[in-house]
Amino acid sequence: MPITTLRVPTADGQADAFAAFPDHGERFPGVLMYADGFGIRPVLHALARELAGHGYYVLVPNLFHRHGPAPVLDLPEYIDAEARSAVFAQLMPLIEAHTVERALSDAEAYLAFLTTRPEVAAGPVAVTGYCIGGLLATRTAAAHPDRVAALAAFHGPVGADGPAAFAGITAQVHFGHAASDLTPDALAELNQALDAAGVDHTSEIYPDTVHGFTMSDTDTFDPAGLQRHWDHLLPLLDRTLAGR
Secondary structure, X not given: OOEEEEEEEEOOEEEEEEEEOOOOOOOEOEEEEEOOOOOOOHHHHHHHHXXXXXXXXXXXXXXXXXXXXXXXXXXXXXXXXXXXXXXXXXXXXXXXXXXXXXXXXHHHHHHHHHHOOOOEOOOOEEEEEEXXXXXXXXXXXXXXXXXXXXXXXXXXXXXXXOHHHHOOOOOEEEEEEEOOOOOHHHHHHHHHHHHHOOOOEEEEEEOOOOOOOOOOOEOOOOHHHHHHHHHHHHHHHHHHHOOO
């Protein structure tokens, strides 16, 4: 499965990125994948390759390109509880600097780039994301309802912008929450907000998971949670993007 390194023009300079896509055929439905806060690293290549293997062109930008090319952080190969506090001390200033305005400006640039790639089929795309990337994916779908047909987010703070932020979403949605991130009462409240906004969605807590359950290079990884993520993500993309 080819991996191509790319440079995406944004309002604040070039954002480094990579794309994974099948090595056969000509044009594929596009997917914009937002990394978790730890950023681009081998586990993101693996996730993108897996998704591309199902017939998609997957673009993964460096969220924190304003601070330098990926890897922006000096990460250990395996992020355990001992390493986590030091990593988060570096990470939080980057997240705080990535304002809503910057996120929306970048989303516009990423979508414009993705939809004009010669390997990408015409029409709407999907957005997906992990952790903070789930929130960025949600903001992207809300800001670009005419361009985003599917939205998926996993262990992401998707409700951080409040219920009104869901109003613009016309995409079909799946949210997979970590059991450590959301109580059943909070899930019910979130789903009521999605219902009130008229969002076509599934939104559930993945049993026995903690934040970061999709990331195999962390001590929060859960193989069953990762598989459940694929079991929801792939049918969502098949329903919304298949046949293009």
